Amino acid sequence: MNKIILAFSILVTSNAYLSATPKENINLNTTSISESASQADPNSVKAKGKFQLVTLNYGYSDLEKSIDAETMEIHYSKHYLGYTNNLNNAIIGTEMENQSIETILKNLDMNNSAVRNNGGGYYNHSLYFSTMSPKGGGSPKGEIANEIKKDFGSFDELKKQLSDAGAKQFGSGWAWLILTEDGKLAVTSTANQDNPLMPNQTVKGTPILGIDVWEHAYYLRYQNKRADYLNAYFNVVDWDAVNNNYRNAIKK
Numbered sequence: 001m002n003k004i005i006l007a008f009s010i011l012v013t014s015n016a017y018l019s020a021t022p023k024e025n026i027n028l029n030t031t032s033i034s035e036s037a038s039q040a041d042p043n044s045v046k047a048k049g050k051f052q053l054v055t056l057n058y059g060y061s062d063l064e065k066s067i068d069a070e071t072m073e074i075h076y077s078k079h080y081l082g083y084t085n086n087l088n089n090a091i092i093g094t095e096m097e098n099q100s101i102e103t104i105l106k107n108l109d110m111n112n113s114a115v116r117n118n119g120g121g122y123y124n125h126s127l128y129f130s131t132m133s134p135k136g137g138g139s140p141k142g143e144i145a146n147e148i149k150k151d152f153g154s155f156d157e158l159k160k161q162l163s164d165a166g167a168k169q170f171g172s173g174w175a176w177l178i179l180t181e182d183g184k185l186a187v188t189s190t191a192n193q194d195n196p197l198m199p200n201q202t203v204k205g206t207p208i209l210g211i212d213v214w215e216h217a218y219y220l221r222y223q224n225k226r227a228d229y230l231n232a233y234f235n236v237v238d239w240d241a242v243n244n245n246y247r248n249a250i251k252k
């Protein structure tokens with residue numbers, strides 16, 4: 001009888017060990033990746049050359065309710081930094097070295113793929129990262145709330161149009177809220193790193209809010225569910241920043 005109990009006890013212990021070991025390893029790895037992204041400092045990321053990244057007033061893990069820390073870190077410190085360094089290299093020795101990014105994009109030769117992709121990537125990501133906040137979300141406030149009501153009828157309608165624009169953009173691209181040249185708000189989308197400032201766009205204007213729908217912006221948490229990411233984005237959109245962008249756009 002004792003032998004039976006001993007054998008049973010070894011079997012249980014072995015199974016517990018075998019099943020617990022891989023689980024523990026997976027958890028440890030996940031924790032370590034997530035901790036490293038949470039602890040990394042966005043302000044230590046510096047571009048080389050004229051154009052610099054926008055400074056984040058939040059950490060990579062601070063938008064966790066909508067976007068995970070690892071995605072934020074890779075997006076900011078790898079993708080955004082890459083576009084910025086590539087733009088800086090592409091304009092060396094040209095008149096663009098002395099121009100603002102808006103002037104560069106408005107007068108862009110669309111066949112100049114280095115500046116089109118990287119100048120667009122720089123401008124678009126600068127807007128994206130500076131228009132999110134851990135204190136964001138909720139309903140629009142201030143001047144932009146009135147303009148949204150005037151041009152869309154309601155925030156729900158704007159949200160629907162922006163979400164549709166992002167969801168229907170085939171492949172990589174952006175969904176935009178822009179101020180058009182006739183002073184109205186409009187929703188549009190663009191492919192790749194194009195934006196509504198560039199020549200030959202179907203709908204032109206100054207972006208005041210941009211949602212990145214490239215897979216690198218959401219895939220780790222949302223996989224193929226782009227619509228869920230778009231919905232979650234509205235929990236971190238910074239309406240104070242959108243108001244600032246709007247005020248700057250109407251001055252131009």
Ligand SMILES: [Fe+2]
Nearest residue numbers: 079212214217
């Ligand atoms: Fe991106």
